[in-house]
Amino acid sequence: MSNTFLSPIVIEPLVRAALCEDLGRAGDITTNALVPDGSDAETALVARQDGVIAGIDAALLAFRLMDGSIDATVLQPDGNGVSAGETIARICGPAKAILSAERVALNFLCHLSGIATATASLVYAVRGYRARICCTRKTTPGLRGLEKYAVRVGGGLNHRFGLDDAVLIKDNHVAIAGGIRPAVERVRAVIGHLVKVEVEVDTLDQLKEVLKLNVDAVLLDNMSVDDLRRAVVMVDRRIVTEASGGVTRESAPLIAASGVDLISVGWLTHSAVALDIGLDHLGRV
Amino acid sequence: MSNTFLSPIVIEPLVRAALCEDLGRAGDITTNALVPDGSDAETALVARQDGVIAGIDAALLAFRLMDGSIDATVLQPDGNGVSAGETIARICGPAKAILSAERVALNFLCHLSGIATATASLVYAVRGYRARICCTRKTTPGLRGLEKYAVRVGGGLNHRFGLDDAVLIKDNHVAIAGGIRPAVERVRAVIGHLVKVEVEVDTLDQLKEVLKLNVDAVLLDNMSVDDLRRAVVMVDRRIVTEASGGVTRESAPLIAASGVDLISVGWLTHSAVALDIGLDHLGRV
Amino acid sequence: MSNTFLSPIVIEPLVRAALCEDLGRAGDITTNALVPDGSDAETALVARQDGVIAGIDAALLAFRLMDGSIDATVLQPDGNGVSAGETIARICGPAKAILSAERVALNFLCHLSGIATATASLVYAVRGYRARICCTRKTTPGLRGLEKYAVRVGGGLNHRFGLDDAVLIKDNHVAIAGGIRPAVERVRAVIGHLVKVEVEVDTLDQLKEVLKLNVDAVLLDNMSVDDLRRAVVMVDRRIVTEASGGVTRESAPLIAASGVDLISVGWLTHSAVALDIGLDHLGRV
Amino acid sequence: MSNTFLSPIVIEPLVRAALCEDLGRAGDITTNALVPDGSDAETALVARQDGVIAGIDAALLAFRLMDGSIDATVLQPDGNGVSAGETIARICGPAKAILSAERVALNFLCHLSGIATATASLVYAVRGYRARICCTRKTTPGLRGLEKYAVRVGGGLNHRFGLDDAVLIKDNHVAIAGGIRPAVERVRAVIGHLVKVEVEVDTLDQLKEVLKLNVDAVLLDNMSVDDLRRAVVMVDRRIVTEASGGVTRESAPLIAASGVDLISVGWLTHSAVALDIGLDHLGRV
């Protein structure tokens, strides 16, 4: 049981679009010219690097949408750590379809596993601390649901999925509203009872103001570790504290040591390095 | 005049989808609660890092699809190098729409500028050599056209856009066809006169066989620099030579020194670090 | 300034689809046969009943998507109460396009105004009490965003927009998880910091258990007014209390008198009576 | 054998869209956190009110699109009358998918069954008379095909499905064409041989004029029952007579007694009360 489930109905349109993007108007002209219709292949998705797997369902869907008779056995499901050389899944069936779907399947799998791997490495970096690792809305256009899923697979938590599922009051909102207090009050008057409110602050003075208001969380943006520590003391666990800005594998444990509840990291989704995974052809049946 | 033009009709659906992905079912609940309808804002897209800009049209389209009355002045068009702190474009108009479109606009711009910047840095690394830098089909699902555009903006060339616009015979194809010669001949018999044929080889022996056939280009996969140099001598410019595998900013000039025509690099599109760009709010009108 | 803003980019696809649904494959064959191309018309959207207007933007978009030169003046914007006979907006322009878009424009406007009117009447019924009126996920397929917008326009609050923007633990979840406590704890371990947790209870005993846990809101389902009153006392404003089940214009003030924070009502979105609005043709220009 | 068949290919996109609307970007976060993957459930769609069932195919499709292994047994197919407490269908399979699809399935089923029930009650109200009950184009945007299907299921007939499948000349068309005669003649000159022509009239004088022309049906709009009776005598079954305006369960038999062929009712599709149906969880397998 986990919280990382991804409904197939939601990813199917993305995988279909990616296959059509790669097939173009003429299809896989190399494979179509060279691979006979009846030819079967046994292949394996194999990790070329150590990492954490995410997106195997999207990869398998790419194969199955190309040909419903392709058979897959998953050895390392999403969330599993793999070492270089380990087989993630066996893919068997019509050689033509496997070859034609290979790149799209890998593009999903490598991208999402890259995000899960980066997340897991940050989660490991802050082990022993209270802090959880968290993503942002800095995602690749069109892939937000998938990328935030990969963050969960890597052991992270998800921040807002969009502009509509929580209130986050930033400096510009505060400026327009004429202060933190009027901003929070105006928002509270209109939002539903299941919507949380977070406020972004740059200084401890702003934090002091936030703590007088009905606010669920505070985003401590680009603060020094010292200030973070002071902020945590001031908040005293009454609301959630989130640190952001300048997070690296090196700085993460220092930030976590301040006692914040969350560390949010944009590059997990916008700049994680893809995990190197390949499709090995084991032979023809 | 350039070859980097991108038809708006092609990117509009992607930008619309990204905006709807971020707005969700309830829209920007923070901004809607806090920003009055008549309020205008003057903002600027500002580089926070040095880099090469790509994707400004997608970014502007995000603002304009949100509100057609938003006005933009581009100071640094696609292809321009910028320094940290430089203004890329001024965006003025309804504050509500600008705030709601901000993240989507930046997600396109930072992602594509990251690719252009990485490409430009490799192009610079091989300056003085014959070799051109080239992308692959290892792209983010759904964004292939945009990402390959960013590679061109960065000074690179595009490899195949999909499985359908050129023949690339890989080891598995060769195995199924029973050799390089039968593979090439079978392909030649059926493809149109405007389709080029490239063959992937791992060894100089395979290259020798390729050179006897009607082939337009050869992909020298994961060869040592020494072997690449020998390959270039063997080919003697009769067909295009492309090197791939293990390309970094450090290895690129060594590979280029072998005399190959092209160096193709998967990570330009699958793992480039996003360029840090922000939206500064200059004030309210 | 309000929280009822609806991004045009989100409603445009719905309005386009509705126009195409009505035009079919042959278009408005009556109008096309009878109305000359140059003919202009002056028309008015007129209320035939008292009510609250919602959806005027969708209605205007129907006219403008049919012909971009149609001109509209809104006299009674969304949220305004109107009396039978009052003009809501004037629509002037090509007669052909106005006649062809009329039914689709009205179908949106009457449906959404019906929801806003029903909401406003319940809001009025509980005036003076703490309770706010709230909708549910019992919406018309495809129109959730619009219908929840209409609830806001009528003075109500929105409950969850979907399965993904808050946790609502119902009896079946509790049964599968093996109790309320394990359910809440399991959920808390995986959700993001901006996601709220509500639990549905049928009895005061269940409520007692809920109050020991880290829960943001409790849904008091189908309880008697007496039990609701007791529940409110037990909760003592520590978490949000929501009553649901059997809410009518008559029962609403009785339920509100119990002191609950929210009264949620399914029929606001699935069974509200459409507000009668027509398009009067004032003349031809 | 019946005329109420609905092609699955036509409803599938609507059900997919409704599921995605409810799942949002993160999916069913409650169920995903609490329900194990292997857990099965036995559930039943149960009527909470008396009524006529319509839309069971759409409801089952919601479950099956969520998980193809869900099994359904329909006990009360579309068109059957049910009493409160009766089981409509049994739904068995993965608990996760059943819980996640439940609301969407019910939203279709309750909405369409509400329309069928309302139609059936009007059909019953005019039993013994010649008059058939008929719907209009006042439907919910996007759901016209489904709603008109529900009217058929309830025993009603369908009026036009759109602007393109028959000619209906209204007062504005007559005004622009310069009279009923020129309007009818102009239309007859251009329409295909399978398109029928109906004219809307408010007075018996207009009816007299219509009867001299090549018209298939006349819409007697908002006439008194006395005038309807006179109209039926004047028409003498030469063309179809349709009455509209102010139709309620009480007025319907009075209108039907006038001898008209059809009574068309807008509120069947725009304001019918949803039939209360729930999903009972019978246990876990």
Next chain:
Amino acid sequence: MSNTFLSPIVIEPLVRAALCEDLGRAGDITTNALVPDGSDAETALVARQDGVIAGIDAALLAFRLMDGSIDATVLQPDGNGVSAGETIARICGPAKAILSAERVALNFLCHLSGIATATASLVYAVRGYRARICCTRKTTPGLRGLEKYAVRVGGGLNHRFGLDDAVLIKDNHVAIAGGIRPAVERVRAVIGHLVKVEVEVDTLDQLKEVLKLNVDAVLLDNMSVDDLRRAVVMVDRRIVTEASGGVTRESAPLIAASGVDLISVGWLTHSAVALDIGLDHLGRV
């Protein structure tokens, strides 16, 4: 005033799809490499053959969707006959966009003008007779609305637009229903009052049976001209008579001489020869 109007909202998705189909993932690589951004062109759509124009709106939309600043002046609107060499419309604006949209614009215009021209030539062939020329459902997938529009532009009438807008009882239906009479009666019992019923017959005996029933039209399929003449006498204008099968420009007047009301022709939409139209470049501004 005419019946040939086509709503832009209906054709826009088709034109967008056609442009994207032609632009592919990389766009117009020739034009983008060679035509500077600021360069304007004056061009003209010129007929290379005599014919009747149809589809000019689709052609202009192709240009305008590519670049909204393209200006067009239509000299020969839809329905006009043109001679080889005549200018149909002038298209001025950015050279890049005009060159990139040229082929798509012509593909619509030549295809639809071909259908209009073929229709007009059949209409001319039967001039002086009662018979009108009519199309069928044998259309190009995806283009039915446009092709039937072109038939109207050429002076023809439209038969059914789909399976849903009229009843056409064919031999297989009759066989399954157990005879013409039960088929007609079963249909009449369930269809709306605005739906017409046509029956296909092969023999005069079948026609005799049809004439005893409540049928609106009869399709005389593949009958000899002699039998058609006898059929017309038998029918005596009580219902509409439609002849089909083996219609050519030569046979059409012979068939028309039988006195039938309609002659339906499949090849108008499935096999009409495209009208030769080109885009002449008049110069650069």
Next chain:
Amino acid sequence: MSNTFLSPIVIEPLVRAALCEDLGRAGDITTNALVPDGSDAETALVARQDGVIAGIDAALLAFRLMDGSIDATVLQPDGNGVSAGETIARICGPAKAILSAERVALNFLCHLSGIATATASLVYAVRGYRARICCTRKTTPGLRGLEKYAVRVGGGLNHRFGLDDAVLIKDNHVAIAGGIRPAVERVRAVIGHLVKVEVEVDTLDQLKEVLKLNVDAVLLDNMSVDDLRRAVVMVDRRIVTEASGGVTRESAPLIAASGVDLISVGWLTHSAVALDIGLDHLGRV
């Protein structure tokens, strides 16, 4: 093994759209009223003319998307020549679904088989010559991939699939670039190594200029057979020669006799006559 494979994932959206286009909002009202749900039918796709089959997969998909239980046996797969009267495939299953899908299945099959048949007849006309028959971008909007597939099935080769998969420099490009040489050089500087360059010429002088440049193919447009012969001599097989303009079954062998490599023909895709194929009902099971 062949190059004519067409991915089902690419054609499915086209077939779905065509079915929905034909079913409209009410579905097949004739069949739904007359054919009982349990009734099965045995039918056969039968050629009414001699020709070459193409598109059987699209036709079968139309049946199967309507009802997944329809069973098909293909006797004459794509590429086979058939004589009038020959059975192409047997289609068995629910009578309702077969009747409702019949027209759409045939519309795809007749259209594509018409193109394959026309191509095959031209291929036959030039047998014994070097010349291959080739299509153009003059295709039906939305069907380019399918139509070019049908050309391959008929034995032809494909020219460009779109503006993006090869460079074709035409007269207007040359004019804007200031000559053939600058045009070719400018293009060569920016295109990828797998993109070929073809130049269109009208005269032998232009050809002479082309032969000095790095060009892969030359399009000899509307040249006399004498000039074509001279051109072939001048080129001497160094680059590909393509003749276009005025190609008919009669002129094709004369053109081929000039020795050109390719003859491209627009009317194969825009004006081929549909092959007459019908669905025979063999009986009811």
